[in-house]
């Protein structure tokens with residue numbers, strides 16, 4: 159058996175893995191056009207407008223509303239639904255804070271539904287168990303690029319007349335039973351932050367077929383400015399923010415839209431190859447894929463059992479593999495003081511302690527035991543579309559080498 163690199167052996171991989179290079183001549187052309195137009199403001203411009211039209215068309219949806227981040231894209235969705243302050247919104251326990259920040263700003267309280275064991279995604283049964291008379295919506299997260307169990311979740315949403323918001327920040331062009339995630343629920347939300355399948359460094363987009371939601375989102379991202387474009391006394395329909403995308407971001411996003419399906423297809427190929435190579439290794443569980451779903455591998459997640467995860471990842475890194483352990487480390491409710499200690503507005507703790515809510519909620523260890531336990535064993539490979547299949551083979555070979563040595 160080859161000696162582990164961490165113990166002084168030859169590493170599986172000495173050459174660095176390909177760095178992601180998402181931008182090229184197409185982005186330069188689009189950005190140059192935007193700059194040459196001498197206007198970077200979306201309203202009179204055409205880049206953001208075209209991006210919204212093309213995104214909606216690609217997704218076969220009526221409306222796409224561009225904004226500044228995934229966080230804003232989700233905030234738009236919550237503002238569109240316009241929940242009463244003190245409402246509860248059911249959310250995923252393992253995610254970025256951007257999934258829940260907007261709903262807290264809208265005066266709502268996140269309630270976390272635990273994972274299905276082994277799935278790294280929300281359990282529909284746990285979602286239903288957490289529905290109360292105060293529930294206003296469900297936000298699902300297709301974590302790592304693996305679709306949630308959308309049939310079951312939509313059934314629950316419809317049964318309880320609750321809108322379903324899909325956080326697709328990690329799951330572009332990701333089919334579930336013939337439909338891309340983001341088109342199954344009532345609203346789909348995407349991030350264009352640097353690491354995402356489609357990136358402009360920062361940015362966001364929200365899609366829907368609901369005209370009323372789309373109207374509210376368009377206003378919300380522009381301070382609620384109803385009379386925009388007309389001179390005279392201004393009219394602001396309701397409280398909103400400035401989440402407008404600018405033309406430079408729109409230009410990059412437009413070019414990226416042409417590439418995103420290839421990006422996702424390559425990541426899928428790499429991820430499936432790794433699964434095929436590691437599925438027989440004792441103590442290794444490859445990335446789960448939801449029945450009826452197709453994984454777009456924003457990251458490649460796998461579980462290790464029987465070895466200390468930290469030691470496994472240390473050995474894998476010494477083999478030259480870009481791997482990390484534990485993803486966010488803890489569920490989001492244990493990571494953020496905005497939830498754990500309710501540090502929100504001044505010393506108030508609003509909305510958690512507001513009379514609108516009128517209940518008590520604590521975010522503490524044990525809230526989602528499956529997610530808490532499984533997260534500590536999740537290892538992720540930072541694959542990207544610039545990897546070749548030979549790179550994926552090296553990653554898989556290193557996982558095998560480490561597992562066999564440590565066993």
Ligand SMILES: Cc1ncc(COP(=O)(O)O)c(C=O)c1O
Nearest residue numbers: 227228229254256257327349351
């Ligand atoms: C699942 C998920 N939701 C929301 C967000 C927030 O996106 P952004 O960082 O663009 O605000 C991210 C990004 O990290 C994410 O991965």
